[in-house]
Amino acid sequence: MKKIPQPIERMLDKTFDRMESFVHSHKKVNFLFGALFSAFDGLLRSSKDTAATQPFIRNNYDVKRFMGAVLVALVIGWVFPAIYFYGWQCVISKLIVSFIIGVFVVDVLWAVIAREEHISEGGFVSCLLVPAILPPQAPLWLVGLGAALAIIFRNVLGGVGHNLVNPAIFSRLFLTICFPSFLVMGYQAPFTGMPDLHSLRYGLDAITHATPLTAFKANGEVASFFSLLMGTSGGSLGESCRILLILTGLWLVKLKVVNWRVPLSYLGSVFVFSLFFSLILGKSVAPPIFQLMSGGLILGAFFMATDPVTNAYSQSAKWIVGIGCGFVTVLIRDFTTLSEGVMYSILLMNLLSVPIQSLMVKIRYRS
Amino acid sequence: MKLFNPCKKKEIPGFHGGFNLLETYPIRFCNVIEKVSSDVAPKQFVFNSPQQKVEQVIVNLCPTEPWALPNWVTLGHDTSSFLDKLASLRAQCFPAARIAIAISEKEGKHITEAIKYAGNTNWMTAHPLNPKYPQNDPVVLSKVVLHAEVEFGTDTTTQGILILDAQTIAAAYESNVLGNKVNSRFIAISGTGLKENEIIRVELGTTIGKLLEGRSKANGAHRVFVNGPLCGREVTDLSQEIDWSVNNIVVLEALNVKVMFPMIKQEEMSFTTNILGEVRQCVYCNFCDDICPMDLEPALYYHSYTRGEGHKARSYNLGKCIECGLCSFICPSKLELLQTIKACKALD
Numbered sequence: 023m024k025k026i027p028q029p030i031e032r033m034l035d036k037t038f039d040r041m042e043s044f045v046h047s048h049k050k051v052n053f054l055f056g057a058l059f060s061a062f063d064g065l066l067r068s069s070k071d072t073a074a075t076q077p078f079i080r081n082n083y084d085v086k087r088f089m090g091a092v093l094v095a096l097v098i099g100w101v102f103p104a105i106y107f108y109g110w111q112c113v114i115s116k117l118i119v120s121f122i123i124g125v126f127v128v129d130v131l132w133a134v135i136a137r138e139e140h141i142s143e144g145g146f147v148s149c150l151l152v153p154a155i156l157p158p159q160a161p162l163w164l165v166g167l168g169a170a171l172a173i174i175f176r177n178v179l180g181g182v183g184h185n186l187v188n189p190a191i192f193s194r195l196f197l198t199i200c201f202p203s204f205l206v207m208g209y210q211a212p213f214t215g216m217p218d219l220h221s222l223r224y225g226l227d228a229i230t231h232a233t234p235l236t237a238f239k240a241n242g243e244v245a246s247f248f249s250l251l252m253g254t255s256g257g258s259l260g261e262s263c264r265i266l267l268i269l270t271g272l273w274l275v276k277l278k279v280v281n282w283r284v285p286l287s288y289l290g291s292v293f294v295f296s297l298f299f300s301l302i303l304g305k306s307v308a309p310p311i312f313q314l315m316s317g318g319l320i321l322g323a324f325f326m327a328t329d330p331v332t333n334a335y336s337q338s339a340k341w342i343v344g345i346g347c348g349f350v351t352v353l354i355r356d357f358t359t360l361s362e363g364v365m366y367s368i369l370l371m372n373l374l375s376v377p378i379q380s381l382m383v384k385i386r387y388r389s
Numbered sequence: 390m391k392l393f394n395p396c397k398k399k400e401i402p403g404f405h406g407g408f409n410l411l412e413t414y415p416i417r418f419c420n421v422i423e424k425v426s427s428d429v430a431p432k433q434f435v436f437n438s439p440q441q442k443v444e445q446v447i448v449n450l451c452p453t454e455p456w457a458l459p460n461w462v463t464l465g466h467d468t469s470s471f472l473d474k475l476a477s478l479r480a481q482c483f484p485a486a487r488i489a490i491a492i493s494e495k496e497g498k499h500i501t502e503a504i505k506y507a508g509n510t511n512w513m514t515a516h517p518l519n520p521k522y523p524q525n526d527p528v529v530l531s532k533v534v535l536h537a538e539v540e541f542g543t544d545t546t547t548q549g550i551l552i553l554d555a556q557t558i559a560a561a562y563e564s565n566v567l568g569n570k571v572n573s574r575f576i577a578i579s580g581t582g583l584k585e586n587e588i589i590r591v592e593l594g595t596t597i598g599k600l601l602e603g604r605s606k607a608n609g610a611h612r613v614f615v616n617g618p619l620c621g622r623e624v625t626d627l628s629q630e631i632d633w634s635v636n637n638i639v640v641l642e643a644l645n646v647k648v649m650f651p652m653i654k655q656e657e658m659s660f661t662t663n664i665l666g667e668v669r670q671c672v673y674c675n676f677c678d679d680i681c682p683m684d685l686e687p688a689l690y691y692h693s694y695t696r697g698e699g700h701k702a703r704s705y706n707l708g709k710c711i712e713c714g715l716c717s718f719i720c721p722s723k724l725e726l727l728q729t730i731k732a733c734k735a736l737d
Binding site for chain 1: 612641644648670673676706723
């Protein structure tokens with residue numbers, strides 16, 4: 023890796039030291055900017071804590087790298103394909119709004135008001151997920167509101183490590199209830215073919231376009247699997263390019279950031295249950311492969327249901343939660359008027375994971 | 390549950406989890422230095438065979454920590470002469486015992502010789518083991534080699550199991566069979582706080598300060614650990630004397646300062662006492678129960694303890710914990726899980 027010249031490094035280090043002593047010596051400055059400074063400091067410098075008790079060496083892997091891996095996977099998995107399909111003007115503006123409102127306004131304000139000691143990097147993941155699960159034509163204020171809701175909700179419950187349900191999905195549920203028209207109507211046809219400067223900036227002209235699942239609900243039309251896999255069939259901003267989502271998800275599995283049990287049990291149970299229902303009910307319900315490849319299932323299975331905080335802790339409970347997610351998803355897709363059920367299934371199983379976890383502990387340690 | 394497990398090779402039955410420290414912290418010892426003498430008269434090594442009848446002897450030739458004394462120091466290139474010594478020691482001290490040689494699978498030549506030797510006898514077996522930490526812990530070793538359940542913290546000799554390392558056997562042979570006096574032992578010293586990693590023959594009773602004199606680096610804060618930084622103890626008083634139980638001494642840089650751009654300096658930072666991250670809340674990442682060699686869930690104890698229900702931890706198989714420290718070692722939130730476990734154990 024490239025080395026940073028020694029003098030510059032030493033100068034930066036001294037500057038940071040001076041800033042740190044300035045922030046800590048002025049009470050009001052510390053009150054307002056202490057958390058912000060320590061977050062920025064933590065990005066560029068290591069902590070100076072040493073292990074006080076056994077074991078005296080620690081593994082070189084911390085929560086920052088954990089979250090960083092998810093961020094990299096999400097950028098490759100949905101930001102790049104979304105720029106290709108809908109143009110950077112649509113995607114980047116939403117990301118900027120989401121990050122500024124979610125992380126730099128709400129999280130920083132919260133740190134000041136609630137006197138938190140540090141700003142968690144988990145906010146970046148939530149704010150990167152919020153635009154991904156909204157339609158491409160969602161207005162910017164909706165994205166900003168979603169990001170703000172997600173972060174407020176997470177912080178009210180006690181921050182990363184205490185949130186009961188996935189904050190990004192919770193904020194989408196809230197937006198679905200308050201502004202249903204924006205979330206039902208805002209889907210547009212993605213750009214396909216050789217990209218040029220115009221398409222990379224604007225995408226196609228905004229024509230509303232049904233998602234594959236609503237098209238199936240309306241007239242039983244099954245989109246081609248290739249278009250679903252490549253993402254040329256439309257949908258929410260971040261859910262469409264499934265091949266990249268699967269690849270980055272598998273990369274996270276390899277890094278052990280994502281527990282392989284959850285996507286396997288989720289996708290497997292969606293396949294099994296939808297196969298079961300389509301064998302009984304025939305063509306009135308969606309066929310299994312189509313169900314696997316459509317909607318937000320891949321994004322949800324690899325990036326949202328696997329959120330370790332909201333999922334159950336025990337390995338065996340993770341199987342149950344994954345299977346439950348799959349079952350509820352298929353039930354909602356097949357038997358209700360709603361076309362997509364991933365959001366509700368993950369929310370429901372996030373809530374149920376607490377009793378499932380305590381039940382599994384009781385079963386495992388019964389004596 | 391084991392339908393799909395891409396990263397792991399074939400596992401030894403009864404032990405999953407663990408961590409390969411030898412690959413993470415490669416330490417090479419080059420030179421062997423003969424004898425650092427203590428200023429006073431050196432102490433003698435005495436080998437007492439235990440009071441109880443010894444049924445099983447496990448010879449631990451499987452160091453799992455890179456800073457531990459390597460086998461070649463005692464064994465050299467001649468495994469069979471070492472095994473001959475072992476045979477005559479057995480004949481004198483514990484004639485009825487069966488001997489199991491637990492040997493690292495990385496040492497191919499020693500394994501073939503040990504298996505060949507064991508084939509000619511009816512009292513010896515050789516067990517090639519995967520050298521991942523904590524394979525050589527008494528509880529894990531007797532579970533994997535003998536399938537015997539030993540409780541952590543109890544003396545294994547009460548169950549008729551005697552665990553010996555190579556150097557103890559060589560010294561016991563010298564003193565009990567040949568009748569010579571043994572007053573020195575090999576010690577491996579290593580770490581980022583030293584100029585060189587060395588193996589030194591030390592007279593028993595030498596102080597640690599005298600041993601490290603002129604060998605540690607001049608600049609920066611250093612911390613000294615006896616028997617490894619993972620499950621050993623920290624020594625602040627360097628006038629302590631070295632006795633037979635000291636296998637190795639590790640001197641690490643404390644690194645108690647902030648380092649600019651840690652992401653591009655991971656290698657130079659990794660073998661220090663810095664916790665390499667910031668303390669955060671538990672994110673339920675399952676790293677601790679993936680790595681736990683005893684199949685426990687350390688985060689469960691942590692959450693019980695922080696909620697003030699530490700007494701509940703005992704019903705979650707807390708007694709099985711061997712305090713290897715891997716859960717604290719791996720935790721990305723840098724929680725003091727081992728301390729929590731010890732606190733839960735102390736609650737009663």
